[in-house]
Amino acid sequence: MSHISPIIWQFLVKWMTNFPLFPPEASTIAPQMDALYFFMVLVSLIGLTLVILLVTSFSILYSKKRHPVAVQIEGSTLLEATWTIIPLGLFLVMFVWGALIYFRVYTPPANAMNIYVVGKQWMWKAEHPGGQHEINALHVPVGRAVQLTLISQDVFHSFSIPAFRVKREAIPGRYTTVWFEATMPGTYHLFCTQYCGTDHSHMVGDVVVMTPEDFKKWLSSSTSGASLAQNGERLFASLSCAACHNARPDARGPSLANVYGSRLSLSSGGTVLADDAYLRESILNPSQHITQGYAPIMPTYQGQVSEEGVIALVEYIKNLNSDYRVQQTTNTTDMLPQSEGKAAVAGQNSAGQNAAAQKSAGQKPAGQGMVKP
Amino acid sequence: MSTDTIVSLPDQSTARIPKVNFLNKENGLLSWLLTGDHKRIAILYLISITFFFFIGGALAGLIRLELLTPQSDLMATDTYNKVFTMHGVIMIFFFLVPSVPATLGNFLIPLMLGAKDLALPKVNLLSWYLYMAGGILALYTMITGGVDTGWTFTTPLSTHYVNTNVLTTGLAVFVAGFSSIFTGLNFIVTIHKMRAPGMTWFRMPLFVWAHYAASILMVLGTPVLAIAIVLVALERTIGIGVFDPTKGGDPLLFQHLFWFYSHPAVYIMILPGMGVISETISTFSRKRVFGYTAVAFSSVAIAVFGFFVWAHHMFIMGISNYSMLVFSLLTMLVAVPSAIKIFNWAFTLYKGSITFETPMLYTFGFMGLFTIGGLTGVFLGTSGTDIHLTETYFIVAHFHFVMVGGMLMAFLAGIHFWWPKMTGRMYPEKISQLAAVVTFIGFNLTFFPQFILGTLGMPRRYASYPPEFQILNVFSTAGATILGVGYLLPVLYLTWSLKYGAIAGNNPWQATGLEWQTQSPPLTENFLVTPIMDHEAYDYEWLDGQKQKEVASVG
Numbered sequence: 040m041s042h043i044s045p046i047i048w049q050f051l052v053k054w055m056t057n058f059p060l061f062p063p064e065a066s067t068i069a070p071q072m073d074a075l076y077f078f079m080v081l082v083s084l085i086g087l088t089l090v091i092l093l094v095t096s097f098s099i100l101y102s103k104k105r106h107p108v109a110v111q112i113e114g115s116t117l118l119e120a121t122w123t124i125i126p127l128g129l130f131l132v133m134f135v136w137g138a139l140i141y142f143r144v145y146t147p148p149a150n151a152m153n154i155y156v157v158g159k160q161w162m163w164k165a166e167h168p169g170g171q172h173e174i175n176a177l178h179v180p181v182g183r184a185v186q187l188t189l190i191s192q193d194v195f196h197s198f199s200i201p202a203f204r205v206k207r208e209a210i211p212g213r214y215t216t217v218w219f220e221a222t223m224p225g226t227y228h229l230f231c232t233q234y235c236g237t238d239h240s241h242m243v244g245d246v247v248v249m250t251p252e253d254f255k256k257w258l259s260s261s262t263s264g265a266s267l268a269q270n271g272e273r274l275f276a277s278l279s280c281a282a283c284h285n286a287r288p289d290a291r292g293p294s295l296a297n298v299y300g301s302r303l304s305l306s307s308g309g310t311v312l313a314d315d316a317y318l319r320e321s322i323l324n325p326s327q328h329i330t331q332g333y334a335p336i337m338p339t340y341q342g343q344v345s346e347e348g349v350i351a352l353v354e355y356i357k358n359l360n361s362d363y364r365v366q367q368t369t370n371t372t373d374m375l376p377q378s379e380g381k382a383a384v385a386g387q388n389s390a391g392q393n394a395a396a397q398k399s400a401g402q403k404p405a406g407q408g409m410v411k412p
Numbered sequence: 413m414s415t416d417t418i419v420s421l422p423d424q425s426t427a428r429i430p431k432v433n434f435l436n437k438e439n440g441l442l443s444w445l446l447t448g449d450h451k452r453i454a455i456l457y458l459i460s461i462t463f464f465f466f467i468g469g470a471l472a473g474l475i476r477l478e479l480l481t482p483q484s485d486l487m488a489t490d491t492y493n494k495v496f497t498m499h500g501v502i503m504i505f506f507f508l509v510p511s512v513p514a515t516l517g518n519f520l521i522p523l524m525l526g527a528k529d530l531a532l533p534k535v536n537l538l539s540w541y542l543y544m545a546g547g548i549l550a551l552y553t554m555i556t557g558g559v560d561t562g563w564t565f566t567t568p569l570s571t572h573y574v575n576t577n578v579l580t581t582g583l584a585v586f587v588a589g590f591s592s593i594f595t596g597l598n599f600i601v602t603i604h605k606m607r608a609p610g611m612t613w614f615r616m617p618l619f620v621w622a623h624y625a626a627s628i629l630m631v632l633g634t635p636v637l638a639i640a641i642v643l644v645a646l647e648r649t650i651g652i653g654v655f656d657p658t659k660g661g662d663p664l665l666f667q668h669l670f671w672f673y674s675h676p677a678v679y680i681m682i683l684p685g686m687g688v689i690s691e692t693i694s695t696f697s698r699k700r701v702f703g704y705t706a707v708a709f710s711s712v713a714i715a716v717f718g719f720f721v722w723a724h725h726m727f728i729m730g731i732s733n734y735s736m737l738v739f740s741l742l743t744m745l746v747a748v749p750s751a752i753k754i755f756n757w758a759f760t761l762y763k764g765s766i767t768f769e770t771p772m773l774y775t776f777g778f779m780g781l782f783t784i785g786g787l788t789g790v791f792l793g794t795s796g797t798d799i800h801l802t803e804t805y806f807i808v809a810h811f812h813f814v815m816v817g818g819m820l821m822a823f824l825a826g827i828h829f830w831w832p833k834m835t836g837r838m839y840p841e842k843i844s845q846l847a848a849v850v851t852f853i854g855f856n857l858t859f860f861p862q863f864i865l866g867t868l869g870m871p872r873r874y875a876s877y878p879p880e881f882q883i884l885n886v887f888s889t890a891g892a893t894i895l896g897v898g899y900l901l902p903v904l905y906l907t908w909s910l911k912y913g914a915i916a917g918n919n920p921w922q923a924t925g926l927e928w929q930t931q932s933p934p935l936t937e938n939f940l941v942t943p944i945m946d947h948e949a950y951d952y953e954w955l956d957g958q959k960q961k962e963v964a965s966v967g
Contacts, residue, residue, distance in 0.1 A: 058883040062868050076797055083787040090758055090783050097761035110763040114703030122755040130744035133794045138737060140796030194569040197803055201869020204800040208729040212657025215730045232803035232871040234562045236573055237490050240874035341658055
């Protein structure tokens, strides 16, 4: 092959020997979805072959040369019924099969490990419950159900892992969830598939699937010192949430212990399940969600807490199973000067950020998760 | 007469283009710009949509060039975003939506119904001016910096986060939308009120049925798009907050409104194309369309069901499981009428007497590519596989198979088929058959690799991509080059034929439609005497009878 330019030759060898035609199957749902996919490919091929066969054989048999005079035919109800009912039947099979898979992808099992993902122009930020943050990457263990709770801080994004066959839109102002169980260690593509502006095509990353041991090692080596719930606790203190939600007999706000997953009666009537979305909404938009027996006095925290901050708060409240921790937090708040108001919180916020910048071990980075000024 | 063609042209040594026809009745630019003649307006549309098609096509060429290599190296990502946005806006609102209805529909519906003109000729002219105003505005936005929201104008990106010409582009689409509403309205009134004596609903050509269904979609769907655009403009300028979650709005609401138009818009684009195919397949197999009523009603069924499937664009966006079930089921139902049409067309060939002129070649291309486009649509309507395939190149390939493989093939079939009626001259047969084959090959090479890319997970609207996807993208770009040649050829030889084409005579194809029973090009008034429809559509025996009568009376 000496007469071919070596560069072209290398190019040909490189690309012709290494171009994938089908994505890896690296999750439990992938083989199930591929079964349906190949069923549909098969039906499509049969349908297409049928159309091509009909058209070509009629074109040959009834070309003007062979068949100079056309025979007029009105139609045939029987034939038309056949090609109405058979495609309809096949499409309905696909509909039911597809719906079953859809429900599976978007119904996480109860024991799934939850990771929060915030999408923003143009990066993915993952928050593990242990406080590990990662940007444009996601480390997950093999053989364990992982639930992602997604939210966007600005525009629509879409979190797509082709090797797992899962994808979910990250929507501003709303939590969405998706789950998967990885089956094969390796590194896979992570894409943002919803067009989100200038650097949409750079909002990509890697999903790293690790054996449980490696994952444990990774967790302990990338911890930031505080868990997500602990970050939430600090935020809870710095926002003075415990001034009202302190579980005292005269408290102005309801106790938050064990509130997650319970059914709450609202003052507007009706009950609501206290899930992630509800907790988020009642922090950002409290007047719409007043628990029965309490006055609508909670101010909105819209614009004061970032989505990561809300996630930390939600994670903290989720893990509150007694009032003990809140009362500990209350004590911290009580130690603050009496005139503590909103302005002071803001001041403390920037002070907290300075503290975080100094990375002094004793100081609490109270401002973490707050909206930057 | 040769046995492999049905073309019967008058004796070229004595034949002349009719002395008086709509093209030469009046002269001068003003007589064109102020015309009320549906045929002249159709020609104005034909010239303008061809212009926009080549602008959109040039932008497509830039996209494919950028994607030749994995890095974003030809242009900045912002530029790339603007290029694909303008490609979408121009191709959809300024080419596909008006393509068949505003040119062929405008020209042929009155002729097919035996009418003098459309019911509202001045409104017809107005709709061309609105189209041009919208088009020029769109070009203006492109020249003055472009827009990078994607043709879908998704909020909150379009309302809060981009700093490009969203308002002017929105205005362009808004204005062009009214052009489409007026065209639809005109067709509906004409089809109801202007049919010739004896032209009952079930004697109308299927082309007219398809346009009737598409017109209903235009009239009912387009206002919703206009509302959505106005809301985006209000949100962007004064921040009314309907789509803004921090103000209690819902960002998904925009997509509901947008797709409420834009899904039916897909049928606005494809139904008129299906109408063309019904005409060509009947003419070139010398047979009545198999199951006329089924094909007519399947157009109406597509129009009705087409309005209730919009949320299948939002399966992964957190709509409730129950609305997913409803919309996925309805999507399956809307796929059935398309399947019916394909099989009815295939069986129209059965026991026909088939010839293979250019329009028929494009028709075969349409049938194959539309079948693939339709079946891959089922992959996306099935909720489970939609999760993996949506927002990837799979969806890009799917809608290009339907819109380009389907609609553009149908448009070219129609242009070649009615070219002798519109101009009085034939196009050159051999080179146009070559163009049809080149287009088909180029199309498949361009878009088939994209199905594989989509299955691999390559997201749409990416300026750069992982290097292992390159080889398929190289195929796609190579195909786009061939496709470009395939589209340039007709422009050249059709222009050539305006002067040098053979004189066509009234009815070169021996077709049955009323439009073929008058001179080519027709008189401004279309017919000397109002025709009386005393036979069914596609009645070739009636046509033979007519010919014998003519021979008897002349001879």
